[in-house]
Amino acid sequence: MTEQFAVTGMTCAACSAHVEKAVSRLSGVQSAPVNLMLGSMTVTYDEKAVTESDIIAAVKAAGYGASPASQTDQGQLRRDQDAALRRRKKHLIWSVVFLVPLFYLSMGHMMGLPLPQVLHMHPLLLACLQLALVIPILILNRNYFTVGFSRLVKLSPNMDSLVAVGAAAGLVYSLIEMGLLAAGQVSGMPDLYFESAGMILTLVTVGKYLEERSRGKTTGAISALLALAPESAMVRRQGQELTIPTEEIVAGDTVIVRQGGRIPVDGVITDGHAAVDESAITGESLPVEKVPGDAVTSATVTSSGYLELRATRVGGDTTLSQIIRLMEEAASSKAPISRLADRISGIFAPAVMAISLTAALLWAFVGGMDVRFCLSIAIAVLVISCPCALGLATPVAIMVGTGQAAQQGILIKSAESLELLHKVQTVVLDKTGTVTMGQPRVTDTLCAPGVTEEELLCVAASAEKPSEHPLAHAIVEESQARHIPLCPVSGFRSVPGGGIQATLSGEAVLAGNAGYLAQNGVSLAAMEADAHRLAEDGKTPLFFAESGHLLGCIAVADVVKPDSAKAIAALRRMGRRVVLLTGDNQRTANAIARQIGVDQVIAQVLPQDKAKCVAQLQQQGQRVAMVGDGVNDAPALAQADVGLAIGAGTDIAIESADVVLMKSSLLDIPAAMDLSRAVLRNIKQNLFWAFFYNSIGIPVAAGVLYPALHLTLNPMLAAAAMSLSSVCVVSNALRLRGWKPPAFPDQPAPTAPLPESAVFQSQGKEENTVNKTIHIDGMMCTHCTGRVEKALNDLPGVEATVDLDSKSAAVTCTPDVSDDTLRQAVEDAGYHVTGIR
Structure with missing residues (x-):
């Protein structure tokens, strides 16, 4: 687990x-x-x-x-972190208050600043004043010593250990010198390191404060999401309206949300009407009208209206909680690029302590330098080293990147998928619900002479309204969208495999495919050519006649989403190969491909073979991203190097994917790839800086420039440089907060898909199988074939592909599957089997 x-x-x-x-x-x-x-x-x-x-x-x-x-309690945890940041700021201010006079007393004379004559005459008094001023700084920053030395005792030193040992070394040396001065064994003012210890601790605290403040900004997206959840909500219990904390809402409660209120949980509207602003969750800027029966999401806002809803998901199960959890999991995961830095961070502190001791000993015994010089070298090495710059290089960039993506409606579940996104070479797109809307729409209306579109749609929708067929729903929705009033009908009857008949205002109305109307003596000669063209475009033409006279033809199809072609063109401009993968027949798949301009079409793929298809592309050396929305896409999403699920898709598809596109827009795919490239570039910049800083800083602190240039690094400058390194890394990562999805230009003219690999040939089937062909009556469109395919493929040991043109299903099954079982499955789906061979 x-x-x-x-x-x-x-x-x-x-x-x-x-x-x-x-x-x-x-x-x-x-x-x-x-x-x-x-x-x-x-x-x-x-x-x-x-x-x-x-x-x-x-x-x-x-x-x-x-x-x-x-x-x-994450909210309490963040409040504690904010309190700790305020406390560190207070400690920093007081440290500076004591450091300024300490620095003046110890270094002022070097800058020509006057000191009281009494201090020149009494060096011990000056030393005592410096000690008195450094003690408050030590107390304020004692955490470095308590944590640093405790880690050292446990043989797991960290950055605090390096600071603690460096500052303690200077303090101990200074106290020894001060004791010798008090004993009269030293004349004049000895070399003291009180100001260096105080400056080191203060500068490190400055760096820590700036780093924590910047890191707070990197988690800003999560904090902003947490702030979206209202602390209290109004519910109706036993007829009374009560205001209770949001966490006390239980599934089944009736929640009341008024204008301007935030919806506290996921639920289904039971009463009221409102425009809901869902931009915080989906990124969609326009409010969405919600009516009873519609689902609503936690953290969205009712910009107008009044709602009552039944809570369905509460607490950690709400959409908002799941998004926050996904973001935290992504931030907690490790990208492959960070592995080297992780290995180095684990051994960094003990390695630096070894280098510090070795450098001091070499300068003492080989270089012949005095104790002060050797101590300065050792302290400088300790305090300039910064494992934080290495350790922060990857996670801060990933945190900011995933936060920016979430604000744009792109949920990235892991750092690895974020890194892999921009390396993808082939993007495989499921058709239905991904490239297309996933439900039939009216695309064309062809009217006979003397008939208007309004008249045709009125007759068609009135006759089709009693039907349960998806194509009938599309026609009724089109008439409603145009506000065309419907007429009552009588004598409605559905004819399997043909169409419908009804009586409207005393006139007999026929609707259906070309064969059905021709059988009933309706001449279609005037529209045959247009109907053939529509069919070639993957659309389903339906003919309508009244009293034996043709009224016209209405074409219905699962239409392409408005931004699909633009997104695919953007992917191809980025150098990605785009493949359309579908279980539909070849003609429909090619018609869609012509509209969107993909590189390749793979059609007639069984649901269980989609993952095999992705695997075959991977075997060709391609790094593959799969985009889908249905249950049958889940294995392919898991098989792909990166799986992307449409936000409007099924729960299992979203669970199987590495990335969720909340806005269900394919334009978010090239946007996510662009963000991936920006994050990886930022990580590489951070790692380069961290490695460069340490590879240059540690040798300089160890004194490699002293023999040639007589240059050494003062411990105070080393502390400042160490603090600056972490701040630089975090600040560079914060630049990603300015990332916005690029503006994609309108797509060029679509290019024809490649003809090869048009039909996927399933491999590796069991040898002990039989092939059968089922002839089916009643199928009128691709939605019909989809129902039949699902009914057959749900049977154990059965693989089926249904073809609308031949009105048949090609079945591969195990010998124990009987014809009666196959027949029953088809007829349970609402269609008639005319034969099995």
Whole structure:
């Protein structure tokens, strides 16, 4: 199982590396990535081999605190973090207050600033004043010593350990010199490091404060989402309206939301009407009209109107909670590019301490330098080293990137998928519901001479209204959209495989395919050519006649989404190969492909073969992204290098995908790839800076320039540089907050799809199978074939492909599947089997 834990006490990247190492050592733990910014750890483990308490004990043994995230109040945790930031700011201000006079007393004379004559005459008094001024700084910043030395005792030193050892070394040396001065064994003013210790602690605190403040901005997207959830809500219980905390709402409660109010939970409207602003969740800027029966989502806002809704998902099950969880999981996961930095962070602190000691000893015994010089070298090496810059390089960029994506309606579930997105070479698109709307719409109306479109639609919709067929619904919806009034009909009868007949105002009305109307003596000669053209375009032409005279033809099809062609053109301009994958027949698939301009069409694919198709593309050396929305797309989404699910799709598809497109727009695919490229570029910049800084800073601090240039690095400058390095990395990552989806130009003229690989040939079928052909009556469109295919493919041991033109299904099944079973499945779907061979 996978569980998230809240981890406390971590101060730098070395800490997160120690926690991860401590938990990963446990038998049964598969992975335990730790996120320093969120203070979280996501552990995947075998619950039979290790328990939750074992994991918490391992973290505590490493010197940190842990608790299950489910038992942690995230809101309180963030409030505690804000309070800690304010406390650090206060400590910083007071540290500066004491540091300024300390610096003046110790360094003022070097700058020509006057000191009281009494201090020149009494060096011990000056030393005591410096000690008195540094003590408050030590107390204010004691956390570096308590944490640093405790980690050192546990043999897991971190950045605090480096600072603590460096500052303590200067303090101990200064106290010894001060003791010798008091004993009269030193004449004049000795070399003291009180100001260096105070300056180191203060500068490191400056860096920590700026870093934590910047890191707070990187989690701004999650904080903004948390702020969307209202703290209280109004519910109706036992006839009374009560205001209760949002977390006390239970499934089934009636929740009341008035104008301007935020919807606290997911639910279904039972009463009222409102325009709901869903921009926080979907990114859609225009409010959506909601009426009884419509679903609403938590954290959306009623911009006008009044709603009563039945709560269906509450607490951690709401859409908002799931989005926040996905973002936190993405931020907690590790991108492959971060592995080198993670390995280095784990051994960084002890390596630096070894380098510091070695440099000091070499300068003492080989270079012949005095104690002050060697101590300065050792302290400079300790304080300039910064494992945080390495450890923060990847997670801060990923956190900001996934936050920006979420604000644009793109949910990225893992750092690995974010890294892989811009490396994808082939994008495979499911057709129905992904490229197309997923439901039939009226596309064309052809009227006979003397008949208007309004008259044709009035007769057609009136006659089709009693029908349950999807094509009938499309015609009725079109008439409603045009506000065309309908007429009452009588004698409605559906004819399987043909159409319908009814009586309207005493006149006999016929509707259906060309064959049905021809059988009833209606001449279609005037529209045969147009009907053939519509069929070639993948549309279903339906003819309508009244009293034996043709009124016209209405074409219905699953239309392409408005932005699909534009998105595909953008992908091709980015150098991606685009493949349309569908179970539809070849003619319909080619018609859609001509509209959107894909590189290749793979048609007549059985639902269970979609994953095999993706695997075949991967075997050709392609890195593949799969985009889908249905249950049958889930295996292909899991098989692909990156799976992208349409937000309006099924729960299982969304669960199987690595990325969820909340706006259900294909334009978010090239946008996500552009963001992936921007994040990876930012990570590489951060890693380069972190490696460059440490590879240059540590040798300079160790004194490599001294023999040639007589240049050494003052410990105070080293502390300033160390603080600056982390701030630079975080600040660079914050530049990603300015990322916006690129403006994609209008698509060029679509190009014809490639003819090869047009029909997917399933491989690896069981040898012990039989092939059958089922002849079916009653199918009129691709939605009919889809129903029959689903009914047959739901049978164990059956694979079926249905062809509308031949009115047949090609079935491959195991010998134990009888003809009666196949016949029953088709007839249960509402169609008639005329024969099986």
